[in-house]
Every structure is written in structure tokens, then in C-alpha cells.
Amino acid sequence: MSTITKTETPPVSRPPAREFPAPRYRRILGADRSSIIFYAVIVILAVLVLAPVVPTLYQSIRDKPLYDAGGIFTLDNYVRLFTEANFGQVALNTLIFALLTTVLAIVIAVPMAIVVVRTTIPGRRIFGAAMQWPFFISSLILGFGWITMYGPAGFVSVEVRRILGFLPWDLYTLAGMAITEAVALAPIAYVFCANALRNSDASLEGAAQTVGAGPFRILFSVIIPMMRPPVVYSSLLVFSLSLETLSIPLLYGQPVGINVFATFLYNNGLQSIDPDYGILGAASTIILVCTIALVAVQAKLLKDAKRFVSVRGKATRPRLLDLGWLKWVSVVLISFYVIFGALIPILGLVARSFTKIFTPLQNPLLSLTTNNYATILQYPVYIQSIKNSLIVASVGAVLVSVLATVAVVIARRSPFRYRKVIEYLALAPNALPGLIIGIGLFWAFSFIPLGGGALIQGTLWAIIIGFGIRALPSAYGSISPAAMQIGDELDQAARVAGADWLRVFLRMLAKLLTPAFGAAIVLTFVVMMKEYSPAIFLGSADTNVIGTTMLELWVQGNTGSVAALATFQIAITAIFVGIAGLLMRGKKDA
Amino acid sequence: MALYTRSSVFHSKATTGVVATVAAVSLFALAGCSGGSEAVSSAVPTNDIAVGEFPDYYPEDYQDLVDAAEAEGGELEIYSNTDQENWAPVFRDFQKKYTWVTDISANNLGSDEVFQRELSEQATGNAPADLLVSNATQAWADFAERPDTLLEYTSPEIPELPDFAQVLPNVVAMSMDPQTIGYNTALLTDAPTGLSSLADTVSANPEQFKNMVGVRDVTGAFGYTMFYYLTQARPEAWDSLAKLLPLTRPETSSGTLTEKTLAGEYVASALITAAPAFPTVRDSDGLFEIVLPDDGTVVIPRGIGIASTAAHPNTAKLFTDFILSEEGQQAILEGGLASYREGVESVPFAYSYQDVVKEVGEDQVILAPYETADDATVAEFTSKWDSLLAK
Numbered sequence: 001m002s003t004i005t006k007t008e009t010p011p012v013s014r015p016p017a018r019e020f021p022a023p024r025y026r027r028i029l030g031a032d033r034s035s036i037i038f039y040a041v042i043v044i045l046a047v048l049v050l051a052p053v054v055p056t057l058y059q060s061i062r063d064k065p066l067y068d069a070g071g072i073f074t075l076d077n078y079v080r081l082f083t084e085a086n087f088g089q090v091a092l093n094t095l096i097f098a099l100l101t102t103v104l105a106i107v108i109a110v111p112m113a114i115v116v117v118r119t120t121i122p123g124r125r126i127f128g129a130a131m132q133w134p135f136f137i138s139s140l141i142l143g144f145g146w147i148t149m150y151g152p153a154g155f156v157s158v159e160v161r162r163i164l165g166f167l168p169w170d171l172y173t174l175a176g177m178a179i180t181e182a183v184a185l186a187p188i189a190y191v192f193c194a195n196a197l198r199n200s201d202a203s204l205e206g207a208a209q210t211v212g213a214g215p216f217r218i219l220f221s222v223i224i225p226m227m228r229p230p231v232v233y234s235s236l237l238v239f240s241l242s243l244e245t246l247s248i249p250l251l252y253g254q255p256v257g258i259n260v261f262a263t264f265l266y267n268n269g270l271q272s273i274d275p276d277y278g279i280l281g282a283a284s285t286i287i288l289v290c291t292i293a294l295v296a297v298q299a300k301l302l303k304d305a306k307r308f309v310s311v312r313g314k315a316t317r318p319r320l321l322d323l324g325w326l327k328w329v330s331v332v333l334i335s336f337y338v339i340f341g342a343l344i345p346i347l348g349l350v351a352r353s354f355t356k357i358f359t360p361l362q363n364p365l366l367s368l369t370t371n372n373y374a375t376i377l378q379y380p381v382y383i384q385s386i387k388n389s390l391i392v393a394s395v396g397a398v399l400v401s402v403l404a405t406v407a408v409v410i411a412r413r414s415p416f417r418y419r420k421v422i423e424y425l426a427l428a429p430n431a432l433p434g435l436i437i438g439i440g441l442f443w444a445f446s447f448i449p450l451g452g453g454a455l456i457q458g459t460l461w462a463i464i465i466g467f468g469i470r471a472l473p474s475a476y477g478s479i480s481p482a483a484m485q486i487g488d489e490l491d492q493a494a495r496v497a498g499a500d501w502l503r504v505f506l507r508m509l510a511k512l513l514t515p516a517f518g519a520a521i522v523l524t525f526v527v528m529m530k531e532y533s534p535a536i537f538l539g540s541a542d543t544n545v546i547g548t549t550m551l552e553l554w555v556q557g558n559t560g561s562v563a564a565l566a567t568f569q570i571a572i573t574a575i576f577v578g579i580a581g582l583l584m585r586g587k588k589d590a
Numbered sequence: 591m592a593l594y595t596r597s598s599v600f601h602s603k604a605t606t607g608v609v610a611t612v613a614a615v616s617l618f619a620l621a622g623c624s625g626g627s628e629a630v631s632s633a634v635p636t637n638d639i640a641v642g643e644f645p646d647y648y649p650e651d652y653q654d655l656v657d658a659a660e661a662e663g664g665e666l667e668i669y670s671n672t673d674q675e676n677w678a679p680v681f682r683d684f685q686k687k688y689t690w691v692t693d694i695s696a697n698n699l700g701s702d703e704v705f706q707r708e709l710s711e712q713a714t715g716n717a718p719a720d721l722l723v724s725n726a727t728q729a730w731a732d733f734a735e736r737p738d739t740l741l742e743y744t745s746p747e748i749p750e751l752p753d754f755a756q757v758l759p760n761v762v763a764m765s766m767d768p769q770t771i772g773y774n775t776a777l778l779t780d781a782p783t784g785l786s787s788l789a790d791t792v793s794a795n796p797e798q799f800k801n802m803v804g805v806r807d808v809t810g811a812f813g814y815t816m817f818y819y820l821t822q823a824r825p826e827a828w829d830s831l832a833k834l835l836p837l838t839r840p841e842t843s844s845g846t847l848t849e850k851t852l853a854g855e856y857v858a859s860a861l862i863t864a865a866p867a868f869p870t871v872r873d874s875d876g877l878f879e880i881v882l883p884d885d886g887t888v889v890i891p892r893g894i895g896i897a898s899t900a901a902h903p904n905t906a907k908l909f910t911d912f913i914l915s916e917e918g919q920q921a922i923l924e925g926g927l928a929s930y931r932e933g934v935e936s937v938p939f940a941y942s943y944q945d946v947v948k949e950v951g952e953d954q955v956i957l958a959p960y961e962t963a964d965d966a967t968v969a970e971f972t973s974k975w976d977s978l979l980a981k
């Protein structure tokens with residue numbers, strides 16, 4: 001007898017099988033729509049990157065300004081650069097400045113990274129968070145702050161001079177510039193080293209401990225050697241950034257006549273009544289060659305450096321080393337750096353914005369006033385520059401992030417033949433100093449036929465384009481890792497269902513990338529808010545941004561207004577990042 | 591370079607704390623500044639503006655010019671090296687006189703940068719400036735020499751002004767800025783009265799005053815102008831400079847000289863334009879003072895001209911006439927620049943040309959002409975200056 005009852009499967013009435021035809025995508029001019037997007041993006045990127053570069057190269061071998069008719073090809077500009085314009089001295093100054101900055105930045109950042117990430121000092125969280133301050137404060141504002149406090153007429157300096165009878169430091173030297181620039185750039189090196197330390201494999205240290213190594217032995221034999229790649233990479237990065245930086249050398253070097261690359265361009269482009277465009281072009285070309293070479297070396301090193309970071313299958317948590325009494329020394333040194341390097345100058349600048357007279361010769365609290373802010377808010381020129389900054393930063397952030405997202409997805413997730421080129425183009429602006437973008441675009445706009453350039457030059461769009469080019473690599477670099485984290489199989493599943501690349505992007509990848517897109521918008525907003533050097537050449541009197549207005553006011557000696565504008569800029573950045581953070585909290589993953 | 595991409599920026603408590611503090615500070619600042627400028631002291635005479643009335647020496651058809659200007663839209667764009675504070679009363683009163691003028695923007699550039707920018711903008715065909723204002727004498731002369739840079743216009747006010755008003759064809763002076771010596775009263779108890787008295791005081795004690803005196807840099811055009819014409823008119827100034835220069839440091843603007851003297855980096859500075867220094871004199875409660883040199887005060891005219899590519903030429907002409915009129919000159923003095931028309935009432939914390947003449951005497955006033963400097967003269971002056979500096 002069978003106890004298994006036979007269940008009769010009832011007949012299932014299925015609807016008749018429908019045919020799902022393959023999706024048909026419209027072809028324009030014989031090309032499918034994805035290809036059109038690919039080629040459009042690569043053309044846009046190529047134009048954006050080459051627009052500043054090509055006119056600069058061309059100008060360097062012409063004897064007359066580009067917009068003058070006639071003019072012959074000549075190499076005379078390069079000769080005159082080194083004989084008349086004394087570019088050799090400028091190059092030497094720049095080299096010394098960049099080397100000093102790099103050494104100081106590494107000396108500050110590497111020990112701090114090791115101590116904060118891998119040892120048991122108290123207050124690690126605060127110090128780690130405190131190293132984020134350059135995110136909010138541009139190096140121009142840092143320079144103002146340092147001069148206000150430590151400059152020859154600075155608050156701290158005057159007090160020290162009264163006590164000691166003399167001032168033991170002089171900010172207006174190459175060394176002074178290097179210290180301030182190192183303070184500004186050390187956090188970049190810190191971030192690289194800290195990341196590397198966090199990702200390193202703890203089992204190597206565990207192995208060292210099993211053969212009896214103490215904390216210092218582990219530190220010197222295992223941890224520090226493993227940091228060689230991030231240290232080398234971040235030194236190169238700091239070196240190339242200080243090669244092209246404008247703010248600190250402009251503020252410190254102008255009064256004493258010390259010129260580096262960027263201030264050479266600044267002086268020869270704006271100060272004389274008849275700027276020598278040939279020399280300007282020649283100098284720009286030489287600077288471009290240096291920066292491009294450095295970026296190429298960086299790219300090569302980054303490829304090699306990735307192999308050092310060891311991510312194993314097993315999850316390990318790096319152990320914190322106890323340094324004993326040395327940890328108190330470290331706390332003191334780090335606090336010293338944070339307080340004297342960043343906190344005092346910035347607080348001093350904010351305080352300056354609330355006083356009429358800021359000198360220890362007279363109690364500053366006696367002259368408290370909101371007049372500096374009243375001045376800023378009263379005159380339309382200053383309100384306009386704040387508005388311009390906000391417009392440029394917000395519109396630019398959206399546009400650049402969109403372009404970067406599309407570029408990332410094409411470069412990483414598409415069958416386009418030239419996707420590597422797109423990646424190089426998107427990262428290429430790393431090698432373009434801000435002033436050269438400004439000068440190059442200024443010439444490019446004068447080239448556009450039928451006076452089309454006059455439509456853009458001097459308007460906010462020129463500034464958005466100039467700042468946007470500068471911000472593109474940051475946006476690209478922040479979306480790229482997020483794109484790489486999304487598994488390939490999602491693309492392939494969509495493909496199997498019949499989607500072409502554009503549909504995969506719009507329906508799936510774009511939605512998954514939205515958090516990264518939001519983060520890129522915030523990052524780009526902050527970057528474009530702090531940027532100002534392209535605007536020096538691209539702006540007209542109506543399109544001042546906060547940075548250029550601050551510079552103008554500083555040169556005229558209106559320190560109070562400068563301090564007020566600087567506080568505004570910090571406030572805007574902080575409020576924006578805070579609001580964005582609140583909105584995005586908990587939405588890290590789509 | 592993938593910097594600052596970690597979302598820990600958004601989540602860290604320190605960031606939230608920073609945001610809260612900064613937001614509070616900025617709200618306080620915005621709330622605190624109610625209604626802008628400080629109350630004008632009652633000693634400043636009110637400037638009565640006659641709307642729709644013009645002096646009888648104006649041409650009969652002046653109203654046509656006014657109508658043409660009104661048709662341009664009521665906007666004006668000025669490139670100048672003049673502070674917003676100096677301009678404010680002038681704009682206020684111009685807008686009172688012509689109520690349809692809605693938007694005047696004065697962009698504060700460097701004294702040479704005004705022309706450099708205008709030239710490059712005229713060359714590329716996109717030059718929005720209507721008026722150019724600067725007190726850089728050589729740059730003005732060079733600019734005016736170039737063909738087709740300035741609009742031809744002679745104001746009807748010229749006959750009513752002293753003969754130094756028309757500094758160049760189509761360029762007229764809107765103010766006559768005296769150059770002063772500024773000093774820190776806490777550090778220099780022996781108040782200087784002129785260049786020679788300052789030189790005597792500091793050279794009596796060289797170790798104490800080494801690098802403690804600021805001097806305007808003569809490699810810049812403005813600095814060159816003031817000292818060149820001083821030494822041309824007063825050759826004995828070279829003796830004072832010989833004593834003074836070894837103890838000095840050069841600076842490139844009046845504003846910087848003022849700030850550093852106030853802060854104590856310098857005990858005194860020569861020469862500082864009076865107009866940008868006066869606000870500091872007023873605010874510092876006696877810590878910083880300026881004095882007109884009794885052994886020769888250089889007075890540099892501030893020239894204004896209409897650009898040939900002006901978008902609003904008729905409004906620019908109206909503005910030029912206004913600046914030279916009685917009402918306009920009163921407004922200029924109220925703003926802190928040195929008016930020079932007869933009949934303007936004095937204003938505290940501002941020198942008019944008449945005040946300068948009254949204080950130092952007409953024979954001690956040295957007017958700087960608007961002329962270009964040829965390279966040989968510049969080289970000769972600069973080398974003599976540098977040889978004294980180096981000692």
C-alpha cells in the first residue's frame with residue numbers, strides 16, 4: 001500500500017508565450033546613441049583641457065600678442081626669458097621653495113600620521129578630525145592669517161618684539177613661505193599616509209611581535225618601511241603643488257621681491273602697462289613642461305604603490321602601539337602644530353574682522369566693531385563678489401560633477417575604444433596651474449572667430465569654465481572608486497536584458513552612483529569656492545569672486561575688509577558642508 | 591588625486607561643532623551690522639543738491655545731454671584706484687541729482703592696473719568701462735598719448751576751476767591729493783613736521799630706527815612720481831633723503847604703509863596719500879597721525895577721463911561735469927579726497943586743496959604734472975635713490 005499520495009498537479013493555465021523583441025535603439029547618422037555620448041564627452045574633455053594649453057604654446061613662439069595681426073614665429077621669447085626677465089633666478093627660487101616645503105610637510109605629516117593612527121595617544125579622534133581644516137580654509141586665507149599674526153607687523157610679532165627687543169623670525173623669506181605652505185599642504189601628505197597605515201596588514205606586525213619585537217622595533221622595522229610608497233607619492237604631490245602655488249608666494253614674496261613661477265606670471269601679466277605676452281607664453285610653457293612631467297611620474301608611481309598595500313582575505317585590526325612617555329611628547333608637538341600653525345592665524349583673522357585696530361600697542365577689545373562687515377554688506381561691489389562666488393561654485397559644482405560622472409562611467413564601464421584617453425584627459429588638469437588656465441583661456445577666447453570669445457570672456461561663464469577645469473580631477477577622483485566598487489555582473493545582467501550602454505547608465509549606474517555624485521558635488525563646491533587664480537586673468541571688474549576681491553583689498557591695505565570676507569568664505573564653506581553632511585547622513589549606500 | 595573623499599568629513603563631531611560655531615558667528619555678525627555705515631558726525635556739512643537746475647554758465651542745450659544720458663539706461667562703470675568709502679558720497683549725491691541713475695559700479699584696481707586692463711580689453715574688443723580714474727601721472731600720460739583711447743570732451747565747468755584742473759587733453763583732475771608723512775605717536779614721541787625734521791630725528795639714533803621707517807617704493811610709478819617731483823622742486827630734499835633712506839624699507843602702497851605704521855612695524859612712513867590714511871587716523875584714536883610736510887608737500891592730481899569705448903558716454907559726461915561742480919566737489923571732500931574748487935566747506939578728517947595751502951603755504955605746494963618719464967631720467971633718479979638706500 002502506498003502512503004504517498006499522488007498529488008495531481010492541477011493544470012496551470014499559462015498565458016501564451018509573448019515575444020519580447022530586442023529593444024530597438026534609434027541610430028543617428030548611423031551611430032548608436034551611446035557612441036554619440038562617448039564621442040561628445042571626449043571632445044568636450046579634449047577642448048577643455050587643450051583650450052588653455054594650445055594658445056599658450058603658440059604664444060610662446062610668436063613675437064606679438066595673439067590677437068595682433070601679423071607676427072612671426074620666433075624662439076626669441078625663450079632667450080629673452082632668461083636674459084631680460086631673469087627667469088633663471090625665478091626657477092631657482094621655485095626649486096628651493098618647493099624642496100623646503102616638501103621636506104617640512106613630510107616631517108610634519110608622517111610622524112603625525114603614525115602617531116595618530118597607530119599609537120595610543122589621547123585625543124586621536126580630535127587630532128584626526130583637526131587635520132581636515134584645510135578643507136574649509138584656502139591657502140590664501142591661511143596666508144592672510146599668518147601675516148596678521150606672525151608677519152612683521154603681526155599681533156604676535158609685535159608682542160614678541162616688545163618682550164625680546166627683536167623678532168627672531170622673518171616671514172618674508174623663502175623659508176617663511178615654505179613653513180606656511182608646508183602647514184597648508186601637510187594634511188594632504190597626512191591623509192595619504194594615514195590611509196596607508198589604516199589599510200596595512202596587521203599580521204605582519206603580529207609576526208614581529210611573536211619573535212619578541214617591542215613597539216619601537218615594530219615601528220622602525222615594519223611600519224615605517226611599509227610607508228615608503230605613500231611617503232614618496234605624497235612628497236611628489238606636495239612638490240608639484242608647491243611648484244605651482246600662487247597665494248603664499250604672492251603675499252610674502254611681493255613686498256621683498258622674491259619671485260616664484262606663479263608670481264612671475266602674475267607680475268608679468270598684470271603689473272606692466274604693456275605686458276610682454278611672448279615672455280608670458282614662454283614662461284608658461286616651461287612651467288607646464290615641469291608640472292606635466294611631475295604628474296606623469298606621480299601616475300607611474302601610483303600604479304606601483306598600489307602593490308604595496310596588502311589587503312588579505314582575513315580581516316585584521318591593526319594593533320595600537322603604546323609608546324610610553326613619548327606619547328605625551330607627541331601630543332605636545334601635534335598640539336603645537338595645530339594651534340600655532342592653523343588655529344591662531346585663523347582665529348586672529350576672524351578677530352581682526354571684528355576690530356578696527358588690531359595691534360598689541362592698543363587693546364583690540366577697545367575697538368570692537370561690526371563695521372568691517374557693514375562695509376562688505378554695504379557696497380554692491382563686495383556683495384556682488386560673494387554672490388558671484390556662490391553662483392560659480394554651485395553651478396560649476398553641478399556641471400563638473402555631471403561631466404565627471406559620465407566620464408568615470410565611460411572610462412571604467414564602457415566598450416569605448418578611447419576610454420583610457422578619457423581618463424587621462426579628466427585627470428590632466430592636475431598638471432595645469434591655475435594662472436596658466438587663466439592666461440590660456442584668455443587667449444583662447446580671443447581666438448574664437450566672429451567675436452564669440454567676447455561673449456564668454458569677462459562673464460561668469462568664463463570663470464565657471466576656468467574653475468571647473470581645475471576642479472575636474474578632484475570630482476573624477478572621488479567618483480572613480482565608487483564606480484569601481486559596483487560589480488560588473490550588474491552591467492552584464494542589464495546587457496542580457498537588452499539594455500545598451502546609455503540605458504545601463506541611466507537606469508542603473510546613475511542611481512547607484514548617486515551618493516558618490518552627491519559627495520562629488522560637495523567636494524567640487526568647496527574646491528571652487530576656494531579657487532581664484534584663473535579669475536585673475538579671466539575676470540572682468542564685474543565678475544570678481546571672493547578670492548580676487550580679497551587680494552585687491554589686501555594690496556590696498558584694507559585688512560579689516562579682507563578679514564571680514566575671509567570669515568564669510570569660511571562660514572559659507574562650513575555651513576554648506578554641514579548641511580550637506582546632515583542631508584547625506586546615513587545615505588552612504590544607495 | 592582623491593583627497594578628502596572620506597565621508598568621515600560629514601560624520602565627525604568636530605565638523606559639526608565647527609559648523610555650529612561658525613554659523614553662530616556669522617549670524618551674529620549679520621545681525622550686528624544693522625544699516626551699514628557709522629553715523630556721519632554732525633560736523634560734516636550737508637550737501638544740498640539742486641535737482642533739475644544747472645548753473646547759468648552751462649550750455650543752453652545741456653538738457654539734451656541729460657535726456658540722452660537717461661536714454662542710456664542709468665548705469666555707469668568706473669575703473670579706478672579709489673576706495674569705495676571715498677566714492678560713496680559722490681555716488682549718493684550724483685544719484686540724488688539724477689534720480690534715474692540706478693547702478694554705478696566702481697571697481698577698485700591698482701593705479702596702473704586701471705590702464706593695463708583697459709588697454710587689453712580695448713584690444714580684444716570687449717571694454718565695459720565708461721570712466722577711468724587714477725592718480726598715476728605717467729600711466730595717464732602714456733595712455734592719453736595713444737590714439738583713440740579717450741573720448742574727446744571738455745566740461746563746461748573748466749573755466750570755473752583753477753588752471754591746473756585740465757591736466758591733459760580730455761583728462762581732468764577730480765581731486766588734488768596731498769602726500770603726507772604718517773607716524774605712530776606711541777613709538778615716535780618727537781612728532782615730525784616735515785621730511786627734514788623726520789630725517790634729523792631718526793638719523794640721530796640710527797640703531798634704534800634701523801628698518802623702522804617705511805618709504806614708498808620708487809620702482810612703482812606712483813612712488814617715482816612723488817619723490818621725483820619733490821626732489822625736482824626741492825633739491826635740498828636729497829640731503830634729508832641721504833640721512834633717511836639707509837634706515838628705510840620700501841612698500842608698494844599707501845595702505846600697506848599705513849597699516850604697518852599703525853601696527854608698530856614702522857615708526858613713521860613717507861609718503862602716504864592722505865585720503866586712504868584718514869580713516870585710520872580717525873579710527874586709531876590718536877595712535878596714528880599724518881602731517882603735511884612743511885618743507886614741500888607734493889600734491890598729485892587724480893585724473894578722470896572717459897574711455898573711447900564707453901558704453902554710456904553721455905552719462906559719463908554728466909558724471910564728469912558733476913564731479914567738477916560745486917555740489918560734486920563738496921561730495922568729494924566728504925568722501926575724504928582733496929577737493930580743489932573754491933567755496934567748498936571744510937570736512938573733518940579730510941584735507942581740501944585750500945586746507946593744504948592754508949597749512950603749509952602756497953609756495954610749499956608742489957604740483958605733480960601729468961607727463962611721461964623718459965627712461966634716461968628714470969634711470970638717473972633711480973640709481974641715485976638706490977645708492978642712498980644701500981648705505
